[in-house]
Amino acid sequence: MLLTDFALSLDAGVLLHLRGRNGAGKTSLLEVLAGLRAPLRGQVVRPEAGLHWLGHKNGLNGDLSLIENLQYWCALQQCSAAPIVTSLERLGLARLRYRAARTLSAGQKRRAALARLLVAPRPLWLLDEPLAALDVAGLDDVGCMFDQHLQQGGAVIVTSHQPLPLADGRMRTMELS
Amino acid sequence: MWTWFHRLASPPTFYRLADRYSPWLAVLSLLLIGYGLVGGLWLAPPDYQQGDAFRIIYVHVPAAWLSLSGYVAMAAAAAVAIIWRIKLAECVVVAIAPVGASFTALALITGMLWGKPMWGKYWVWDARLTSELVLLFLYLGVLGLNRAFEDPRAGARACGLLALVGVVNVPIVHYSVEWWNSLHQGSTVSRIGKPAIAASMLWPLLSMTFGCMAFFGWAVLRRVQNDVLLRERRSTWVAALLGERKAAGHV
Amino acid sequence: MFAVFAAALRRELRLAARHKGDWLLPPLFYLIVVTLFALGGKPNDPQLSAFAPAVLWVGVLLSALLNLDRLFRADFDDGTLEQCFLGAQGAMPVVYAKLIGHWLLGGLPLSLIAAPLALQLDVPATVLPTLLAGLLLGTPMLSLIGGFAAALTVGLPRAAVLLPVLVLPLIGPVVIFGAGAARAAAAGLSAAGPLYLLASLLVAGLCLLPLAATVALRNSFD
Numbered sequence: 001m002l003l004t005d006f007a008l009s010l011d012a013g014v015l016l017h018l019r020g021r022n023g024a025g026k027t028s029l030l031e032v033l034a035g036l037r038a039p040l041r042g043q044v045v046r047p048e049a050g051l052h053w054l055g056h057k058n059g060l061n062g063d064l065s066l067i068e069n070l071q072y073w074c075a076l077q078q079c080s081a082a083p084i085v086t087s088l089e090r091l092g093l094a095r096l097r098y099r100a101a102r103t104l105s106a107g108q109k110r111r112a113a114l115a116r117l118l119v120a121p122r123p124l125w126l127l128d129e130p131l132a133a134l135d136v137a138g139l140d141d142v143g144c145m146f147d148q149h150l151q152q153g154g155a156v157i158v159t160s161h162q163p164l165p166l167a168d169g170r171m172r173t174m175e176l177s
Numbered sequence: 178m179w180t181w182f183h184r185l186a187s188p189p190t191f192y193r194l195a196d197r198y199s200p201w202l203a204v205l206s207l208l209l210i211g212y213g214l215v216g217g218l219w220l221a222p223p224d225y226q227q228g229d230a231f232r233i234i235y236v237h238v239p240a241a242w243l244s245l246s247g248y249v250a251m252a253a254a255a256a257v258a259i260i261w262r263i264k265l266a267e268c269v270v271v272a273i274a275p276v277g278a279s280f281t282a283l284a285l286i287t288g289m290l291w292g293k294p295m296w297g298k299y300w301v302w303d304a305r306l307t308s309e310l311v312l313l314f315l316y317l318g319v320l321g322l323n324r325a326f327e328d329p330r331a332g333a334r335a336c337g338l339l340a341l342v343g344v345v346n347v348p349i350v351h352y353s354v355e356w357w358n359s360l361h362q363g364s365t366v367s368r369i370g371k372p373a374i375a376a377s378m379l380w381p382l383l384s385m386t387f388g389c390m391a392f393f394g395w396a397v398l399r400r401v402q403n404d405v406l407l408r409e410r411r412s413t414w415v416a417a418l419l420g421e422r423k424a425a426g427h428v
Numbered sequence: 429m430f431a432v433f434a435a436a437l438r439r440e441l442r443l444a445a446r447h448k449g450d451w452l453l454p455p456l457f458y459l460i461v462v463t464l465f466a467l468g469g470k471p472n473d474p475q476l477s478a479f480a481p482a483v484l485w486v487g488v489l490l491s492a493l494l495n496l497d498r499l500f501r502a503d504f505d506d507g508t509l510e511q512c513f514l515g516a517q518g519a520m521p522v523v524y525a526k527l528i529g530h531w532l533l534g535g536l537p538l539s540l541i542a543a544p545l546a547l548q549l550d551v552p553a554t555v556l557p558t559l560l561a562g563l564l565l566g567t568p569m570l571s572l573i574g575g576f577a578a579a580l581t582v583g584l585p586r587a588a589v590l591l592p593v594l595v596l597p598l599i600g601p602v603v604i605f606g607a608g609a610a611r612a613a614a615a616g617l618s619a620a621g622p623l624y625l626l627a628s629l630l631v632a633g634l635c636l637l638p639l640a641a642t643v644a645l646r647n648s649f650d
Contacts, residue, residue, distance in 0.1 A: 036649045057507025075435030076515030314597035353601035
């Protein structure tokens with residue numbers, strides 16, 4: 001039991017930065033919000049148009065190429081696989097799309113996982129440490145993605161120990177203790 | 178009725194109720210088992226066919242009966258735990274497994290001891306013995322699975338699922354083993370006829386059965402209590418309970 | 429629903445094509461087990477054929493257990509499983525695809541090589557169709573029960589040791605009916621009864637066990 005008496009509601013166009021020491025329950029909270037874990041009590045209302053979940057793990061099978069991994073993900077989500085290449089391009093992975101995921105660096109795999117956010121538009125993004133292993137250029141790319149998503153009326157909940165690449169009034173911070 | 182059910186399922190209420198009633202169960206089981214043992218082992222006359230060897234039924238029959246009904250009870254608790262996500266039912270699943278496994282082992286051992294004078298050897302592939310052996314394996318699977326989990330809640334739910342699949346399997350095992358035996362007709366197994374049992378033999382048997390049931394209930398209640406305390410050790414009601422005991426000089 | 433199932437099955441087959449050892453080794457293991465069993469008896473012992481159904485069945489069980497603990501583990505470890513559960517149709521079609529894939533790559537080839545192995549063990553050729561029918565009806569059940577057990581233990585570090593203990597007692601009736609059908613045929617009796625029972629077990633298993641496996645997988649996230 002990590003959190004009790006917890007209430008959170010998020011407006012469109014807002015990014016919520018969840019912070020707290022290790023083991024404070026950030027990941028568990030995100031998992032409950034995503035629907036992977038059932039809350040002990042209470043309820044979660046999720047947007048009808050769906051959400052994106054990006055956990056610690058990238059969800060890439062090492063023996064499949066990036067494009068095969070993303071195509072399979074599209075089949076699971078039953079969404080169009082057409083935007084895969086442009087999404088990979090925006091994260092600088094277009095050249096690597098036929099490489100087996102096993103042969104990529106940790107940062108490249110993280111980028112490939114982030115590319116899913118662009119493949120299917122969803123109003124809510126739940127991201128657990130999305131900046132892990134990213135380089136400076138990667139941080140910029142994620143900043144651009146956040147900015148565009150918020151402008152389109154989306155919302156984001158992020159856990160991160162790093163400062164986020166987005167500094168304006170649309171960002172809220174919440175400390176879990 | 179429904180609110181009553183939920184109140185009972187709340188750990189503090191359950192703990193207090195179990196604390197109050199489990200000693201009575203213990204006393205009841207002692208009395209019934211005591212009478213059953215004296216009545217069965219001394220007072221009842223020897224069997225006209227089996228002599229004194231029949232007396233093992235006073236342990237064997239209750240144990241065999243409880244091994245099976247214990248498994249069904251475990252599966253019922255598992256269904257409650259999985260459908261309504263009631264924590265207490267998860268504790269019950271985990272608590273029944275070792276008690277039920279012990280009774281299954283007892284039924285097997287007493288069955289083998291009885292088989293030596295009756296059938297001439299300790300083990301025959303009789304339908305009931307074989308089903309009982311598979312039941313023991315099913316119990317051991319639940320125990321092993323529970324040990325493998327670090328998180329007790331996830332472990333209890335996994336055990337519950339296994340128990341549910343297992344309970345569907347138990348009758349299938351039983352009938353398949355009977356079919357398997359019928360394919361082998363003419364083997365060593367010779368069923369001993371079941372004469373009507375005399376009252377002086379029957380009463381101790383019933384007393385033993387109910388006594389073992391009470392013991393089973395008592396053991397499970399105490400195990401659930403321990404499990405509840407362990408899981409809720411950080412909650413306020415456990416702290417309050419320990420405080421009470423300390424004040425009364427129990428700890 | 430079916431599109432997700434088909435995509436997941438295609439992915440299983442594609443992964444198997446890239447890791448041929450995963451499905452080529454169990455038949456080899458099976459071959460070795462049966463050979464060692466024959467070596468354990470007297471040469472050309474006429475009794476061998478009496479035990480052949482039991483040996484062939486137990487050999488299939490042990491061989492199919494070999495790659496069982498990897499069934500869901502890779503997807504659990506790399507996070508694909510989370511994405512399956514959050515997909516449009518949930519994880520159920522994926523679980524069906526995985527279990528059927530496990531049978532296509534495990535139970536099916538093992539059943540097929542059981543036929544030459546049976547001849548090696550001196551099983552009369554007239555018994556072969558019954559033996560094969562029993563294996564083809566029984567091995568999917570093994571994938572279903574084994575998949576359920578693999579789902580229960582997916583997050584555990586030492587699942588490989590635990591899996592056989594969970595699977596083997598549950599599979600007892602399948603062995604009894606499967607090997608029993610072959611023995612009945614060898615004795616000249618009708619084997620239709622046990623084969624029908626196997627088929628009904630399979631139908632019940634196909635309906636219930638993937639559901640149980642899905643619930644067990646979801647449990648691994650908590």
